Amino acid sequence: MTEPTNTRRELGVIADHAKVIVVGQLATMAYGVTDAVVAGRYSDEALATLAVASSIFISIYVSLMSVMQALMPIYSELHGAKKPLELGSAFRQSAYLAMALMLLGMVVMMHSGFLLALFGVPEKLREGAQQYLSILGWALIPAMAFRMFGALNQSLGAPRVVMQLQLASLALKIPLTIWFVFGGAGLPAMGVVGCAWASFAVNCSLLLAAFVSLKKLELYKPLALFSRFEAPDWQRLKTYALLGVPAGLASMVEVTSYALMGLLVARMSIVATASHQIAASVAAVLFMMPLSLSIASSARVSYWMGAGHAAQAGALARAAVKLTVGVALTASIAMTWLAVPIAHLYSNSPEVSKLGAGLLLFVALYHVADAWQTIGCFLLRSWRITVMPLAVYGFTLWGLGLSGGYVLAYQGLGSISAWQQPAAFWLMGFVALCLAASAFQWRIWKLTR
Numbered sequence: 086m087t088e089p090t091n092t093r094r095e096l097g098v099i100a101d102h103a104k105v106i107v108v109g110q111l112a113t114m115a116y117g118v119t120d121a122v123v124a125g126r127y128s129d130e131a132l133a134t135l136a137v138a139s140s141i142f143i144s145i146y147v148s149l150m151s152v153m154q155a156l157m158p159i160y161s162e163l164h165g166a167k168k169p170l171e172l173g174s175a176f177r178q179s180a181y182l183a184m185a186l187m188l189l190g191m192v193v194m195m196h197s198g199f200l201l202a203l204f205g206v207p208e209k210l211r212e213g214a215q216q217y218l219s220i221l222g223w224a225l226i227p228a229m230a231f232r233m234f235g236a237l238n239q240s241l242g243a244p245r246v247v248m249q250l251q252l253a254s255l256a257l258k259i260p261l262t263i264w265f266v267f268g269g270a271g272l273p274a275m276g277v278v279g280c281a282w283a284s285f286a287v288n289c290s291l292l293l294a295a296f297v298s299l300k301k302l303e304l305y306k307p308l309a310l311f312s313r314f315e316a317p318d319w320q321r322l323k324t325y326a327l328l329g330v331p332a333g334l335a336s337m338v339e340v341t342s343y344a345l346m347g348l349l350v351a352r353m354s355i356v357a358t359a360s361h362q363i364a365a366s367v368a369a370v371l372f373m374m375p376l377s378l379s380i381a382s383s384a385r386v387s388y389w390m391g392a393g394h395a396a397q398a399g400a401l402a403r404a405a406v407k408l409t410v411g412v413a414l415t416a417s418i419a420m421t422w423l424a425v426p427i428a429h430l431y432s433n434s435p436e437v438s439k440l441g442a443g444l445l446l447f448v449a450l451y452h453v454a455d456a457w458q459t460i461g462c463f464l465l466r467s468w469r470i471t472v473m474p475l476a477v478y479g480f481t482l483w484g485l486g487l488s489g490g491y492v493l494a495y496q497g498l499g500s501i502s503a504w505q506q507p508a509a510f511w512l513m514g515f516v517a518l519c520l521a522a523s524a525f526q527w528r529i530w531k532l533t534r
Contacts (some may be wrong), residue, residue: 092400096408099381099401102244107377108237109248112255114370116287120280122368123266125359125432130209131266131277132432133355136362137206138214138277140347142221144340145193149186149225150232151336152329153179157380158387158467159328160240165391171306174315177419181317182325186333187229194222207352213277216437220281234295243304250294254328258287265276294533306328331471335462335478342482342517343368345511349491353505356436359435361507363441368455371416375456376407379463386467402464406526413456417449428506440507447511454518461525468532477524486510486517 117139124131156179163172197218201211264272264465265279275282299305343365350361382405391396420427428441462474489498490510497503 092397092404092514095397095401096397096404096434098242099378099385099405099408102239102242102381103374103377105244106239106246106380107374109244109251110373110377111370112248114373115255116258116284117369118366119262120284121362122431123262124277124280125362126396127266127274127276127301129355129359129432129434129437131213132362133351133358134210134213134445135280136218136347136365137201137210137351138217141197141200141214141218142194143343144337144345145190146225146228147340148333149190149229152186152326152333153183153229153233154236154380155329155332155466155471156325157236157240158383158469161384161387161467162391164240164242165388166393169307170309173310173312175321176233176308176310177315178318178321179233179325180207182322183229183233183328187226188534190225190229191222194218194225207346210351216278217281220278220285224281224285224288227288231288231291231295234299239380240387241304242384242388242423246302248303250291250298253294254287254291257290258283260326261286272308287452315335328466328471331475332466335471335475336477338478338482339462342478342487342514345487346490346507346514349487349494350507350510352495353507356434356440357507359432359434359437360440360444363428363437364444364448364507364511366431367420367427367445368452370458371413371420371448371452372455374416374458375409375413376514378405378412379460382409382460383463383467386464390467398467401523402467402529402533403466406529409460410453410457412519413453417452420452421446421449444507444511447508447515450515451511451518454515454522458518458522458525461522461529464529470528473528474521474525475508477521481517481521481524482514484517485520486514489513491518 120135120139121132124135133189135274159175160172163169163175194268196217198211198215201214206214235244238244238247251347261283262280264270265275266277266284269277274285299310347358347365349360351358382402386398386402389395389401424442424445425438428438428443431441432438465471466473487510493513494503494504494506494509
């Protein structure tokens with residue numbers, strides 16, 4: 086049995102792992118930033134189209150990926166219990182669940198017209214958005230498979246392999262996006278659709294690199310991943326689904342409450358939509374640090390639970406919450422000082438950059454609350470609690486955040502007239518996230534006191 090260590094040392098392990106994870110996550114997020122910057126330089130309409138299409142893609146992708154990510158505590162417990170062959174078997178079985186999710190995601194993305202119409206997206210943005218999503222429907226296959234590879238590495242406490250591949254892929258993504266969007270060397274300009282083709286090419290290269298790594302590196306040899314290929318174990322898959330599906334639905338509620346803001350803001354104007362995309366892009370980048378800390382914390386807490394040290398796991402969970410919120414607060418303070426230059430980086434339009442800079446002040450508040458609730462949600466997964474976050478998210482994020490933002494933006498609240506600005510959604514989202522975080526913190530306290 087692995088002997089426990091002090092909490093301060095364990096926080097150091099989490100911080101080290103999180104730093105590696107966040108570099109890789111930022112490299113991946115740089116795909117979206119690259120798309121936003123390049124599309125914004127191409128035209129305001131291209132940036133607005135990207136805002137709409139990426140809202141749908143993110144909602145689908147994150148929801149499906151979260152089902153698989155929720156299985157990471159299982160991998161981590163088996164790693165902590167020193168059962169590598171069982172971990173290899175668990176990974177192979179989870180691949181069956183992943184394949185079903187990939188098929189579901191492809192069907193929705195390739196028939197996205199009804200979603201665009203449902204949310205009242207302007208006609209001139211729909212064609213480009215549909216083409217973008219159809220291409221990314223195929224890209225979902227390698228993207229989901231690589232995320233499985235990432236979850237395995239995180240459970241093993243070895244995220245560096247993933248980070249290296251993600252950094253290398255960014256060097257491919259940037260020039261491909263510029264080339265496909267603006268054209269050149271015999272290739273016609275494709276506009277925003279070029280962003281999708283570049284993402285497809287990069288995700289295919291990542292999947293190939295992950296497969297080679299699993300076959301060649303010594304790290305994975307004890308797992309015997311390719312020693313046999315079992316038929317689906319339906320009882321085990323049912324267990325995985327009961328754990329992962331509520332987590333995926335919770336993430337769907339979370340990300341749609343965030344991503345659907347873009348579709349609802351699209352009813353205002355192209356300037357409002359483009360400026361909202363700036364705020365959404367920056368918020369997504371900032372989110373990578375608390376997300377990375379949450380992933381690393383969940384993996385380490387689950388590791389100690391698998392090793393038979395529940396008290397160590399509980400103390401580490403409480404300390405991880407404080408660390409994550411503190412880092413988020415520091416980042417938000419820094420961003421408020423840099424709001425104007427950040428907005429100018431995204432757009433040449435004075436109107437878009439001015440409105441975008443103002444929105445970033447609301448993003449600063451949103452980010453702290455988002456970090457607080459994220460670490461709570463991930464830690465609860467270590468105790469196999471995934472239904473409770475789903476219920477909390479449904480009430481707070483959809484019921485208060487998204488619906489409340491719509492009312493404040495378009496109808497007004499009591500004596501407050503309709504804002505007609507994207508800021509209404511960010512403010513109500515902040516309030517909703519604070520309530521969700523408080524509920525998660527209370528549950529963690531009950532589990533670990």
